[in-house]
Amino acid sequence: MTSTSLTKPQGAGRAGDKVFSGATLAAGCLILAVLFGVALFLVIQAIPAFTAPAADIQGGKGFFAYIWPIVVGTLIAAVIALVIATPVAIGVALFISHYAPRRLASGLGYVVDLLAAIPSVVYGAWGAAFLAKEISPAYNWLANNLGWLPIFQGPASATGKTILTAGIVLAVMVLPIITSLSREIFLQTPKLHEEAALALGATRWEMIRMAVLPFGRPGIVSAVMLGLGRALGETMAVALVLSSGVLTASLIQSGNQTIAAEIALNFPEASGLKVSTLIAAGLVLFVITLGVNMIARWIITRHKEFSGAN
Amino acid sequence: MSKRIDVKDLNVYYGKFLAVEDVNINIDAKSVTAFIGPSGCGKSTFLRTLNRMHEVIPGARVEGEVLLDGDNLYGPGVDPVTVRSQIGMVFQRPNPFPTMSIRDNVLAGVKLNNQKISKGEADALVERSLRGANLWNEVKDRLAKPGSGLSGGQQQRLCIARAIAVEPQVILMDEPCSALDPISTLAIEDLINELKDEYTVVIVTHNMQQAARVSDKTAFFNIAGTGKPGKLIEYGDTHTIFSNPSVKATEDYVSGRFG
Numbered sequence: 001m002t003s004t005s006l007t008k009p010q011g012a013g014r015a016g017d018k019v020f021s022g023a024t025l026a027a028g029c030l031i032l033a034v035l036f037g038v039a040l041f042l043v044i045q046a047i048p049a050f051t052a053p054a055a056d057i058q059g060g061k062g063f064f065a066y067i068w069p070i071v072v073g074t075l076i077a078a079v080i081a082l083v084i085a086t087p088v089a090i091g092v093a094l095f096i097s098h099y100a101p102r103r104l105a106s107g108l109g110y111v112v113d114l115l116a117a118i119p120s121v122v123y124g125a126w127g128a129a130f131l132a133k134e135i136s137p138a139y140n141w142l143a144n145n146l147g148w149l150p151i152f153q154g155p156a157s158a159t160g161k162t163i164l165t166a167g168i169v170l171a172v173m174v175l176p177i178i179t180s181l182s183r184e185i186f187l188q189t190p191k192l193h194e195e196a197a198l199a200l201g202a203t204r205w206e207m208i209r210m211a212v213l214p215f216g217r218p219g220i221v222s223a224v225m226l227g228l229g230r231a232l233g234e235t236m237a238v239a240l241v242l243s244s245g246v247l248t249a250s251l252i253q254s255g256n257q258t259i260a261a262e263i264a265l266n267f268p269e270a271s272g273l274k275v276s277t278l279i280a281a282g283l284v285l286f287v288i289t290l291g292v293n294m295i296a297r298w299i300i301t302r303h304k305e306f307s308g309a310n
Numbered sequence: 311m312s313k314r315i316d317v318k319d320l321n322v323y324y325g326k327f328l329a330v331e332d333v334n335i336n337i338d339a340k341s342v343t344a345f346i347g348p349s350g351c352g353k354s355t356f357l358r359t360l361n362r363m364h365e366v367i368p369g370a371r372v373e374g375e376v377l378l379d380g381d382n383l384y385g386p387g388v389d390p391v392t393v394r395s396q397i398g399m400v401f402q403r404p405n406p407f408p409t410m411s412i413r414d415n416v417l418a419g420v421k422l423n424n425q426k427i428s429k430g431e432a433d434a435l436v437e438r439s440l441r442g443a444n445l446w447n448e449v450k451d452r453l454a455k456p457g458s459g460l461s462g463g464q465q466q467r468l469c470i471a472r473a474i475a476v477e478p479q480v481i482l483m484d485e486p487c488s489a490l491d492p493i494s495t496l497a498i499e500d501l502i503n504e505l506k507d508e509y510t511v512v513i514v515t516h517n518m519q520q521a522a523r524v525s526d527k528t529a530f531f532n533i534a535g536t537g538k539p540g541k542l543i544e545y546g547d548t549h550t551i552f553s554n555p556s557v558k559a560t561e562d563y564v565s566g567r568f569g
Contacts, residue, residue, distance in 0.1 A: 102368075190405075192401060192403060192405040193405055193407060193408070194366075195363065195366060195399075195401060195405070196401065196405040196406075196407065196469070196472075197407075197418070198363065198366060198394060199361065199363055199394055199398065199399035199401075199473075200394065200395070200398070200418060200419035200422060200472065200473070200476060201391050201392070201394040201395025201396075201419060201422055201476065202391070202394075202419075202422050203391050203422075206422050210407065210418060211407065214407070214409035214410070215408070215409060217409070
């Protein structure tokens with residue numbers, strides 16, 4: 001009797017197991033299928049742009065000549081955003097997790113999360129109508145005093161609608177993403193490690209450098225990469241803020257363009273080969289984002305041995 | 311390189327709750343003192359007040375004096391950071407920094423406060439500290455490997471090496487063997503015996519045989535009931551506490567009749 005009951009497992013528990021594992025498998029496959037579908041769509045639709053004669057592509061010099069200035073513009077805007085947002089976000093996250101009194105911390109965390117809820121078109125409108133105007137005197141100052149640097153070469157844009165303004169708006173947009181993820185990571189630092197540092201005679205900042213930041217490092221990298229993903233792909237804010245043009249080294253003159261904004265601004269009136277060109281631009285953006293994420297993975301796994309996961 | 315501790319009329323509060331009441335105790339330099347008692351009697355709480363680690367817990371505060379060779383740890387202008395660099399601590403669960411190598415773990419405390427140390431000095435210090443913690447022979451070939459790759463007992467000895475690398479006056483140990491197997495426990499106990507040649511050691515333990523084996527003096531803490539403050543019931547030579555205690559509660563506890 002007992003042996004048969006051992007060999008014949010039955011009942012609702014097993015059925016639940018099967019349903020659950022099936023559901024998770026389906027969800028996992030769905031993600032892959034969607035990703036593959038998007039990639040396939042992009043490649044098929046983009047092929048005409050790659051094969052068309054150079055003179056037919058916008059600008060008349062072929063797809064590569066068309067795409068590389070806006071790739072560079074996209075990267076410049078994203079880098080500006082991250083350079084501004086990352087230190088601020090980590091500082092805010094540390095303040096919330098380790099410095100602020102508890103009541104202030106929860107309020108501040110809530111406000112930061114609210115920043116993420118603001119639609120990007122609102123950020124764009126704010127950047128174009130307010131920030132650009134307010135910041136143009138600063139650009140004049142930069143042009144006059146640091147104008148010998150190619151990136152601050154004058155004359156500064158009178159409207160302030162430059163790639164630097166777009167980068168600043170993007171920084172504000174990615175700030176809440178990086179902040180809330182970093183904050184969650186910092187809060188998970190094991191008490192044991194914090195106490196170990198304090199018991200050695202570490203000040204609070206030394207404790208953070210010794211225990212909190214090394215522990216949170218992979219999480220910070222992930223958070224920054226998520227922020228970068230948003231900065232690369234952000235469309236509306238850049239389209240509204242940036243007065244676009246040809247690739248320019250100076251960040252305070254109008255000019256430059258990002259892939260996402262280029263697609264958004266031109267897609268509604270495009271037809272035929274122009275659509276293919278824009279979709280090919282989207283494919284390039286997709287590849288850049290993929291590459292960035294793979295580099296982030298690599299950075300994280302490189303230090304796996306010391307990650308604290310073992 | 312070791313100092314004595316004298317505690318006068320010490321009360322510990324968590325917010326309004328009185329956790330430990332009116333402790334008076336004199337801990338000799340270069341000796342091992344054990345704190346024993348049932349769970350929740352405040353012995354770990356009291357231990358943490360000896361290097362101001364209780365301040366990590368929100369709302370915890372102290373009334374009374376803790377004198378390190380006559381200097382009050384709670385005097386005006388005393389920085390808890392300085393206190394903790396003089397009075398080291400080893401925790402219940404081994405906690406080497408997982409992101410650091412074995413070598414960097416040992417040097418972690420020394421590198422604080424922007425102290426500069428040459429590579430030669432650092433190497434010598436690492437070897438001296440690891441030898442002091444009876445760990446050198448086991449790890450000398452893998453100093454660059456992460457500390458978290460060691461066994462639990464080795465990790466705990468690494469934590470002790472990290473604590474003695476900063477050359478503290480006193481080493482506090484909060485149940486250092488409770489997460490370890492008997493062999494590792496024995497290694498730590500042997501180490502405690504050697505440490506007392508140079509340091510004042512205070513150890514909290516749940517294991518009465520351990521207290522009897524390693525300590526010179528023993529303090530018994532007890533609690534009257536849930537929600538009541540913990541108190542120091544009896545303090546004396548370990549031999550006396552275990553063979554001929556003067557308080558009935560101590561005798562009941564050490565003979566295993568409760569707790």
